[in-house]
Amino acid sequence: MKDTALNVLKNTFGYDTFRGFQGEVIDEVCQGRDALVLMPTGGGKSLCFQVPALVMPGTAIVVSPLIALMEDQINNLQQIGIRAESLHSGVPFDEQMRIEQELFTGHIDLLYVAPERLMTEMMLHKLDQIRVSLFAIDEAHCVSQWGHDFRPEYLQLSRLTQRFPAVPRIALTATADKRTRQEIVERLGLQNARVFIDSFNRANIFYRISQKKQGKQQLLRFIEKEHSEDSGIVYCLSRKRVDDTAEWLNANGCKALPYHAGMPAEQRKHNQHRFIQEDRVIIVATLAFGMGIDKPDVRFVAHLDLPRSIEAYYQETGRAGRDGLPATAWMVYGLQDIMLLRQIRSSSNLSQELQRVEHQKLEAMLALCEVSGCRRQVLLEYFDEPLKEKCGNCDLCVEPAQTWDGTEAARKALSCVYRTGQLFGVSHLIDVLLGKQTAKVKQFHHEQLTTFGIGADYKQAEWRSVFRQLVARGYVNVDLEGHGSLKLNNRCRPLLKGEESIELRQDRYEYATVKTIKVTAASAEKGRLVVEEEDKPLWEALRVLRKELAEEQGVPAYVIFNDRTLLGMLKAKPVSHDAMSQVSGVGEFKLEQYGERFCRLISEFAEQAAE
Known part of the structure; x- marks a missing residue:
């Protein structure tokens, strides 16, 4: 099974090896067992169910919350020769009939559906009549009521284990703290699933x-x-x-x-x-x-x-x-x-x-x-x-942050909140500290307070920074029903009494540009992709060709080849099919479809360089 999965990875997707624990997840699912996969965005979650879908007999059912997400993955899969379809409200009726016919005849590798459609009795009855290889529940954090993308429709998916007890399920997400992970396990009935947690570090x-x-x-x-x-x-x-x-x-x-x-x-x-x-x-x-x-x-x-x-x-x-x-x-x-x-x-x-x-x-x-x-x-x-x-x-x-001893400034700010009766927002408090004779200051006789003018050593922006950091760190509360007035709380007591000190950050509104670090064709500044000067003409030509092919196919440019694969071509400069097949991301289907045109383009540039 492992050898078959590796062959699919190389020949269909164009990659030589699995990343991280992808291989272990795929083996677990192919053995008919459930899995919960936490992997960062861009970490390769989709391969964890797409490869088993091609290795195992039958049709994989992929639960996805959004039509755009389904269509994007289907575009990618169809571009590498995989039989992938979706059923959702945007699919015309005659097209739905065609897809269902192909589903019953076993001609679909992956079928994408929304949870609310999947859990209808009509859809479940159709699945009873075919061989389902696996259920992949993508964006599984949508089941969590503690999360920010809660979808109540996901709660019904736990019924799959009773209806299809022999079909393995794989739940996948890129965002889940401990609480959310536990809720995914409980709400999807994955107590016996092996849990795979990849690093959350997006180093790039x-x-x-x-x-x-x-x-x-x-x-x-x-x-x-x-x-x-x-x-x-x-x-x-x-x-x-x-x-x-x-x-x-x-x-x-x-x-x-x-x-x-x-x-x-x-x-x-x-x-x-x-x-x-x-x-x-x-x-x-x-x-x-x-x-x-x-x-x-x-x-x-x-x-x-x-x-x-x-x-x-x-x-x-x-x-x-x-x-x-x-x-x-x-x-x-x-x-x-x-x-x-x-x-x-x-x-x-x-x-x-x-x-x-x-x-x-x-x-x-x-x-x-x-x-x-x-x-x-x-x-x-x-x-x-x-x-x-x-x-x-x-x-x-x-560029490390500069800090300063903000104890005295913080005490002045907190005293001003107290002296003004804990009834005012930041702007008025700063006016009092700076000693400004505004209409509001005069109206409430705040020019008579001991805190009036004691903050003249700092500018208005600096006082805003002090108050922001005090609020952010929980030393004062904001009364949201009282027009944003600040209220003292128990946490500020030691600071006010001089029993505690506080380091504050120096505010920074702009950062220096990070110096360029020169490395290969994929050289980069921090956070920025940079192509070496001598490679720019070929790089732009590759991008133009990719765009032309994408327009011919009616798909986004990255579906033809993504930037990483183009950079692989830029580095290796393959001029033959064999050489092109060694570039990561170039599988057999794409090699057959596009290999000759990219090889010809690279060859033309090589000839120009040799002249």
């Missing part, structure tokens, strides 16, 4: 988080400086912010498209299609966008607003660099983001227990933002994967 992603100061301008400078030729995703918290940001980026020379639930469905579909099909397109989106995106050459993911949890941040940033090549996760945040997220949480209809969990998740996200050391260490620690050494591939490793 460069993490960068800055304080927000004119966020859109910061974003534009980042794109122009580091990713002007790349595709990327920009996340915003509100629909209005999405529309404004997309319009503003377009006005400043970027090709940007909005995406959110308030747009007409056809417009969303059109914008998503353009993002997937075209190069150098930026999609500006709310959280409605992303789960169904399998585009491997997204070179950056940017957040203009603070995500509500590390799970959300990890999953969203994981959409960058799925091909394993360098990518950047960029974010700016400020005090208003913290207050807005807490306001959203407090105004929700969640139970007290769920609100408590949401609070813990937000606090963990703030800890990642405010840390002074390596960000990757904090990120991986959250997923129970301690990293002993600093990563060297985040902003704070490349």
